[in-house]
Every structure is written in structure tokens, then in C-alpha cells.
Amino acid sequence: MFCRNCGTEMNENAVVCVKCGCDKEKGTSFCPHCGKETNANADVCLSCGCSLKKEGSKSKMVAGLLGIFLGSLGIHNFYLGYTTKAIIQVLLGTGGWALFFMGPIVSGIWGLVEGILLLIGKINVDGxxxxxKD
Structure with missing residues (x-):
């Protein structure tokens, strides 16, 4: 994570930047994902392609719980905007019975693991x- 005000690399748990003292949510001059300078009015970073908009962020807790309880259907991936991955999970979870009933089991384990990774913070961005947000 990088400071949006000065571009200095920050700890994921930091509340403010140690270099400039700016709140981690403030600033529009640098990309928080790659640290490259951006246009203050840009919606997307031209260096890494990530979204620079802050509004509309999804909850880690909701996504994690959806992954744990409905992960075999890919609901958490639909919620986060990973549509392709979600469709693969739906097909594997519902039509995978043709693979000797392994499809739903594999899809369920996949969803459970992703749900846990979401809750512990290893997956921390949406699609x-x-x-x-926490």
C-alpha cells in the first residue's frame, strides 16, 4: 500500500503516512496500489490499471462469510466482482456432479479457502x- 498524498510505501495496518502525516484515505496524487503518480481526477491508474475510486468498497466480513457458507456457488466472487471466477464456481458446484461428484466438493473447498483468506486479509481488493473495508 502506498500513501495517496506523497507516494511513500506504507504498512497495511498504518492509519497515517509516517513521511507526510496524511491519513491513508486522503490524497489523490498517487496510486495506493503501485505508488505511481496519478492525475487527481483519474478514475483508473494508468500504470497498474487499478481503480482509484474509494466509494463503493465491499466488506471483507460479508465476502468472507459468503465464501464460507455459499462458496461452492461462487456468491462471494459475484459480490466482489470476480464474475468469471464466480461462473466457473457455479458451473463446477452445480454441474460438477458429472465428474464423479467431485465438482461440488472441489468448489466447496475452494469457496471455504477463499472465505478464510478474505477474513484474514490475504485477499483485500475487489474485482x-x-x-x-474491514
Whole structure:
């Protein structure tokens, strides 16, 4: 994570930048994902392609719980905007019975693992590159 005000690399748990003292949510001059300078009015970073919009962020807790309880259907991936991955999970979870009943089991384990990774913070962005809120 990088400071949006000065571009200095920050700890993921930091509240303010140690270099400039700016709140981690403030600033529009640098990309929080790659640290490259951006236009203050840009919607997307031209260096890494991630979204620079802060509004509309999704909850880690909601996504994690959806992954744990409905992960075999890919609901958490639909919620986060990973549509392709979600469709693969739906097809594997519902039509995978043709693979000797392994499809739903594999899809369920996949969803459970992703749900846990979401809750512990290893997956921390949605499908558009926006940071997930706690």
C-alpha cells in the first residue's frame, strides 16, 4: 500500500503516512496500489490499471462469510466482482456432479479457502481493484 498524498510505501495496518502525516484515505496524487503518480481526477491508474475510486468498497466480513457458507456457488466472487471466477464456481458446484461428484466438493473447498483468506486479509481488493473495508 502506498500513501495517496506523497507516494511513500506504507504498512497495511498504518492509519497515517509516517513521511507526510496524511491519513491513508486522503490524497489523490498517487496510486495506493503501485505508488505511481496519478492525475487527481483519474478514475483508473494508468500504470497498474487499478481503480482509484474509494466509494463503493465491499466488506471483507460479508465476502468472507459468503465464501464460507455459499462458496461452492461462487456468491462471494459475484459480490466482489470476480464474475468469471464466480461462473466457473457455479458451473463446477452445480454441474460438477458429472465428474464423479467431485465438482461440488472441489468448489466447496475452494469457496471455504477463499472465505478464510478474505477474513484474514490475504485477499483485500475487489474485482475493480478497490480496497475492501474491514
Amino acid at each position: 475493480k481493484g478497490n480496497a475492501l
